[in-house]
Amino acid sequence: xxxxxxxxxxxxxxVAGVSISSVSRALNGNTSNLxxxxxxxxxxxxxxxxPSAVAQSLTTQQTGxxxxxxxxxxxAAYLAMVxxxxxxxxxxxxxxxxxxxxxxxxxxxxVVESLAQKYVDGLILCPIRVTSRHIAALRDPAxxxxxxxxxxxxxxxxxxxxxxxxxxxLAVEHLHAGGARRIxxxxxxxxxxxxxxxxxxxxDGLRTCGxxxxxxxxxxxxxxxxxxxxxxxxxxxxxxxxxxxGANDLIALGAMHALRSAGRSIPDDVQVxxxxxxxxxxxxxxxxxxxxxxxxxxxxxxxxxxxxRLRAEANVPQRVTVAPSxxxxxxxxxxxx
Amino acid sequence: xxxxxxxxxxxxxxVAGVSISSVSRALNGNTSNLxxxxxxxxxxxxxxxxPSAVAQSLTTQQTGxxxxxxxxxxxAAYLAMVxxxxxxxxxxxxxxxxxxxxxxxxxxxxVVESLAQKYVDGLILCPIRVTSRHIAALRDPAxxxxxxxxxxxxxxxxxxxxxxxxxxxLAVEHLHAGGARRIxxxxxxxxxxxxxxxxxxxxDGLRTCGxxxxxxxxxxxxxxxxxxxxxxxxxxxxxxxxxxxGANDLIALGAMHALRSAGRSIPDDVQVxxxxxxxxxxxxxxxxxxxxxxxxxxxxxxxxxxxxRLRAEANVPQRVTVAPSxxxxxxxxxxxx
DNA sequence: TTGAAAGCGGTACCAC
DNA sequence: GTGGTACCGCTTTCAA
Numbered sequence: 173x174x175x176x177x178x179x180x181x182x183x184x185x186x187v188a189g190v191s192i193s194s195v196s197r198a199l200n201g202n203t204s205n206l207x208x209x210x211x212x213x214x215x216x217x218x219x220x221x222x223p224s225a226v227a228q229s230l231t232t233q234q235t236g237x238x239x240x241x242x243x244x245x246x247x248a249a250y251l252a253m254v255x256x257x258x259x260x261x262x263x264x265x266x267x268x269x270x271x272x273x274x275x276x277x278x279x280x281x282x283v284v285e286s287l288a289q290k291y292v293d294g295l296i297l298c299p300i301r302v303t304s305r306h307i308a309a310l311r312d313p314a315x316x317x318x319x320x321x322x323x324x325x326x327x328x329x330x331x332x333x334x335x336x337x338x339x340x341x342l343a344v345e346h347l348h349a350g351g352a353r354r355i356x357x358x359x360x361x362x363x364x365x366x367x368x369x370x371x372x373x374x375x376d377g378l379r380t381c382g383x384x385x386x387x388x389x390x391x392x393x394x395x396x397x398x399x400x401x402x403x404x405x406x407x408x409x410x411x412x413x414x415x416x417x418g419a420n421d422l423i424a425l426g427a428m429h430a431l432r433s434a435g436r437s438i439p440d441d442v443q444v445x446x447x448x449x450x451x452x453x454x455x456x457x458x459x460x461x462x463x464x465x466x467x468x469x470x471x472x473x474x475x476x477x478x479x480x481r482l483r484a485e486a487n488v489p490q491r492v493t494v495a496p497s498x499x500x501x502x503x504x505x506x507x508x509x
Numbered sequence: 510x511x512x513x514x515x516x517x518x519x520x521x522x523x524v525a526g527v528s529i530s531s532v533s534r535a536l537n538g539n540t541s542n543l544x545x546x547x548x549x550x551x552x553x554x555x556x557x558x559x560p561s562a563v564a565q566s567l568t569t570q571q572t573g574x575x576x577x578x579x580x581x582x583x584x585a586a587y588l589a590m591v592x593x594x595x596x597x598x599x600x601x602x603x604x605x606x607x608x609x610x611x612x613x614x615x616x617x618x619x620v621v622e623s624l625a626q627k628y629v630d631g632l633i634l635c636p637i638r639v640t641s642r643h644i645a646a647l648r649d650p651a652x653x654x655x656x657x658x659x660x661x662x663x664x665x666x667x668x669x670x671x672x673x674x675x676x677x678x679l680a681v682e683h684l685h686a687g688g689a690r691r692i693x694x695x696x697x698x699x700x701x702x703x704x705x706x707x708x709x710x711x712x713d714g715l716r717t718c719g720x721x722x723x724x725x726x727x728x729x730x731x732x733x734x735x736x737x738x739x740x741x742x743x744x745x746x747x748x749x750x751x752x753x754x755g756a757n758d759l760i761a762l763g764a765m766h767a768l769r770s771a772g773r774s775i776p777d778d779v780q781v782x783x784x785x786x787x788x789x790x791x792x793x794x795x796x797x798x799x800x801x802x803x804x805x806x807x808x809x810x811x812x813x814x815x816x817x818r819l820r821a822e823a824n825v826p827q828r829v830t831v832a833p834s835x836x837x838x839x840x841x842x843x844x845x846x
Numbered sequence: 847t848t849g850a851a852a853g854c855g856g857t858a859c860c861a862c
Numbered sequence: 863g864t865g866g867t868a869c870c871g872c873t874t875t876c877a878a
Binding site for chain 2: 870871872873874
């Protein structure tokens with residue numbers, strides 16, 4: 173016995189002794205007859221009527237839902253975005269739908285293509301990579317899309333980005349200002365957009381500081397603690413160094429573990445800087461200096477951008493860039509003067 | 510100019526030269542005429558047809574969506590659940606909708622009541638508290654609900670829980686086995702279900718270990734790092750202690766910070782145990798021994814339970830309890846023998 | 847097998 | 863102001 177089907181608008185109309193049109197109007201505030209409104213509301217209350225979201229969607233052509241798609245909600249940067257996005261959507265009555273694509277490009281593209289099913293009114297997408305198929309799917313999305321991340325200029329889509337290359341440079345310059353001269357870099361995978369940008373920024377920083385690039389000071393790792401620790405251990409084994417820049421906070425945290433195991437003190441012997449400025453950076457010991465790429469802010473902006481697009485159509489694509497900034501904590505030396 | 514409205518099933522029917530009934534059948538595999546199927550699919554492809562999820566929902570009375578409601582996705586325990594739930598749902602074609610209630614009981618109840626709108630096929634709910642209004646709302650939910658957490662026996666709802674009281678006792682016993690005799694406890698807020706259960710478990714542990722309850726060894730804090738640190742600092746200032754049990758990993762992490770600031774070594778001077786066994790426990794220094802309450806497993810079970818309910822209705826409510834377990838790391842002393 | 851038509855549960859236009 | 867009705871886009875029953 174499937175549950176008793178909920179009362180529909182017809183039940184309310186019957187009890188109130190009016191037409192369904194009147195019920196609809198009364199409940200949606202499209203009538204001036206207060207008496208009617210009262211009668212209908214009483215009837216609705218009596219039968220326990222709640223309008224069907226699906227039926228409303230079919231007629232209004234709006235779902236009241238927005239999707240957020242990223243690689244993995246476990247990633248602190250995306251988590252930070254969700255925490256900004258969800259309340260904003262909720263505030264104006266939108267529900268949030270979560271897509272974790274698991275770094276699968278195919279999945280990511282399917283998400284965009286599935287938009288044609290119209291189960292959401294809009295999408296915020298964080299692509300890990302941008303392929304030609306992405307671009308094709310993004311050419312004429314069924315609903316408004318906001319992309320968080322780098323995007324070729326020719327793609328006409330709302331876009332909020334950051335400059336992780338500049339962020340990496342800031343990290344190096346900060347370490348240099350703190351007295352470091354042999355600044356190691358534990359990068360993420362070299363074949364990813366973030367990996368490439370951060371590596372370029374690392375080199376930028378060395379250059380502006382008048383330091384040369386020393387390949388023995390560079391290592392690669394997954395964006396994970398364990399990998400960061402191992403990579404840092406390799407660096408310590410082969411090179412003299414007085415600072416480590418980790419391509420994200422997890423890597424930097426791993427590096428701190430390696431340093432501690434090697435008996436090096438932080439920041440006196442070796443300074444450490446991470447990237448993403450996640451809560452991990454605050455809670456680590458010592459608290460980790462980290463380059464903020466404004467995840468929260470990007471999430472907030474993306475949400476606002478999408479909501480704006482949802483209420484007013486047909487505008488030129490927007491693009492906002494959030495500047496990276498340094499959050500100095502105790503894993504680096506104070507710069508005096 | 511609002512975007513060109515997508516082609517409907519009528520467009521396909523027209524191109525294929527058949528009725529919409531046939532299109533529907535062909536696309537849903539409810540026909541044996543292979544020729545028809547081919548023709549329809551070709552036509553669909555040609556016009557770029559994608560069925561409307563909303564229209565399908567209206568006729569099938571199913572949305573293909575499931576909601577997960579918890580306090581805050583930023584909480585590592587809930588995060589762990591989401592990461593288990595989402596892939597499971599996705600695998601069988603369900604989309605995940607996220608509700609963060611922000612510890613607002615009112616919001617939580619509204620989530621349950623909003624189920625009558627039928628925008629999802631089911632709900633997984635993690636209540637922070639269970640009020641009489643919860644119980645009332647849960648009495649006859651519009652769609653199947655699975656509750657993760659404690660629930661009065663009289664509430665006939667699918668339920669997966671853990672035994673955090675037993676978990677707390679395990680923590681105390683482990684510390685005692687490691688040689689601790691003055692075991693402090695930094696609890697969460699006393700007026701929450703988790704707070705009460707853990708406090709009871711703490712006392713259970715003391716009892717089984719033959720230790721007396723000493724109020725000066727008990728402090729309260731939010732479930733946050735900063736609060737945990739401050740609470741631990743208060744304890745250190747007034748009491749002699751050789752172990753600290755934090756009611757969750759964040760509190761325990763805060764306690765470790767306080768200990769470090771006070772110059773106490775971990776675990777030699779003071780052992781520390783946390784609870785929830787989050788990734789923070791793995792990445793802290795030293796890695797934190799923590800009581801696992803099986804968040805991932807509970808998430809997995811809840812998802813499976815809901816999916817089961819979604820395919821076969823009308824069964825008695827299920828209840829599963831996940832046993833807590835201890836994950837021993839380096840913040841406590843090895844127990845030999 | 848295939849098509850016509852009746853809903854699914856609402857909204858909104860259009861007469862009255 | 864109010865009710866009748868077409869329609870949103872699809873699934874499914876029922877005849878032919």
